[in-house]
Amino acid sequence: MLPSVWSSLFRVNKHALGTLVSLVMLIFFSPSNNRNDSKAGGAFIFFSERTVPLPPMASQNMDPAAAAASSTAALKGSESGGTSARGSVSKRLQQELMTLMMSGNKGISAFPESDNLFKWVGTIDGAQGTVYEGLRYRLSLEFPAGYPYQAPHVKFVTPCFHPNVDEHGFICLDILKDKWSALYDVRSILLSIQSLLGEPNNESPLNMVAAELWDDQKAFKAHLHSTFKK
Numbered sequence: 001m002l003p004s005v006w007s008s009l010f011r012v013n014k015h016a017l018g019t020l021v022s023l024v025m026l027i028f029f030s031p032s033n034n035r036n037d038s039k040a041g042g043a044f045i046f047f048s049e050r051t052v053p054l055p056p057m058a059s060q061n062m063d064p065a066a067a068a069a070s071s072t073a074a075l076k077g078s079e080s081g082g083t084s085a086r087g088s089v090s091k092r093l094q095q096e097l098m099t100l101m102m103s104g105n106k107g108i109s110a111f112p113e114s115d116n117l118f119k120w121v122g123t124i125d126g127a128q129g130t131v132y133e134g135l136r137y138r139l140s141l142e143f144p145a146g147y148p149y150q151a152p153h154v155k156f157v158t159p160c161f162h163p164n165v166d167e168h169g170f171i172c173l174d175i176l177k178d179k180w181s182a183l184y185d186v187r188s189i190l191l192s193i194q195s196l197l198g199e200p201n202n203e204s205p206l207n208m209v210a211a212e213l214w215d216d217q218k219a220f221k222a223h224l225h226s227t228f229k230k
Helices: 002-028 031-040 043-047 064-103 186-198 208-213 217-227
Strands: 108-113 116-125 136-142 153-156
Touching: 064 108, 064 116, 064 186, 108 186, 116 186, 136 186, 208 217
Parallel strands: none
Antiparallel strands: 108 116, 116 136, 136 153
């Protein structure tokens, strides 16, 4: 009789224990509990099926019209900056033109070509006492958008027989290359080229024939004047 009672109690208690364990598992591993305990970082978070939403991509949430307006505004800002830079260069060139006209330097001149302030035509007369005396040369000067921080492009339009000038009119002059400084202006460029005519740098010749003939000034002058074309 006694074993039968104990056996019955064991079966009842076993059934109750199983029910209790099921309830505990349901409480602790339910999605709502996992959401509340996720900050604690316990072991139960491993069983959570919660998903963390990723931040939306900006391009996905941006209104196409707003994106187009933003791009247009950026483009206008870039154009405005370019216009401002050209305006600054124009102002500088206008000042240089006035300085050149008021300088009173003989034998040099330059003016903008038509209405293009970024392209000038210059003239240089050969200095007195040199083989170039009595000769006048035309030059072209083109100013980049980065002027005066970038050197202008200067070349002879009139063919010039000279050790430092090639057949295309390009000039080998340090201040137009690596020695350029924003302190230079059109006036100083023209004076430097005028000086170069009478004092070439034969260590860096562009015209080997002229460089070899330079030491014989009489022969050089004869060849220079016979081949000069206005």
